[in-house]
Amino acid sequence: MGLSQNTTWTLIQYMQKLFQALPHKTALQLGGALGTTLWALSKKRVDKAEKRCVEALGVGVTTARHIVRRSYLNLGRSAAEFVRLPKFISSLDSFVTVHGEENLRRAYEKGNGVILITGHIGNWEIAAASIARMGYPMNAIGAEQRDERITDMIIEYRKKCNVSTISKGFSLKAAMTCLRKGEVLAILIDQDVRDKGIIAPFLGLPASTPYGPIKMSLKYECPMVPVFIIRRVDGVHHDLYFLPPFEDSNSEKFGENLAKAVTICNNSISSWISQYPDQWMWLYPRWASTMGK
DSSP states (O other): OOOOHHHHHHHHHHHHHHHHHSOHHHHHHHHHHHHHHHHHHOHHHHHHHHHHHHHHHOOOHHHHHHHHHHHHHHHHHHHHHHHHHHHHGGGGGGTEEEEOHHHHHHHHTTSSOEEEEEOSBSOHHHHHHHHHHTTOOEEEEEOOOSSHHHHHHHHHHHHHTTEEEEETTTOHHHHHHHHHTTOEEEEEOOSOOGGGSEEEEETTEEEEEOOHHHHHHHHHTOOEEEEEEEEOTTSSOEEEEEOOOOOOOSSSOTTSSHHHHHHHHHHHHHHHHHHSGGGBOTTSOTTHHHHOO
């Protein structure tokens, strides 16, 4: 049974206050428990998520059920962390270990801006806040929520962490402006964009994938750096990885062959999901327009 927007908003406000009042580890444990409860109460969505997992990873039903359950648990933890971010932003460094920052730094020092590409894996909001805390001018594309109050809350929380939000609408002008200024722009590209994308393999299955970030990278000569954040087994700490930028080949610049570039981006994200499947958001219908999943 679905909840009304007002009821959902009231619950969110209550949980905000509760998560912020609790000790950090306790708040994350509660968030994980709520995520697991949502998993138990969302049979239709969970069944669909498990079917995606079985088909994409080639695992059995029992393994898929475990992966999806853990995915919900981690989403609950991430939600608790997000509403607590303004409280523990000053100590964020003690929760996040950074790997490969030199890849971001070298790309940034070229002065043409940097496009970070990632997916809904790990706590991407913690990643954005960490990058801003490292001193980089950080911008993130933000999906509009059905309830404007939730959208405003996300924007406000990001703002408190020095992360600017560009509406997913998406304000191409604002995105181009931040790149012209030499800033960092993060985009989650593991979303079904239906007839507005290029069909390319994602976890081995055909998926409509956005190509706008690649065209911007080519136009403004700004590097595209893959970035991934992974939650450790203790449930509290994270590892943030910056990979080397995608490189030009001998015959062409990266992005001139859009289909090839999109496939490279998808393969990068897919490899991390394959390593850490319980940290990806399986409830999202990634293959909706191509396979009805």
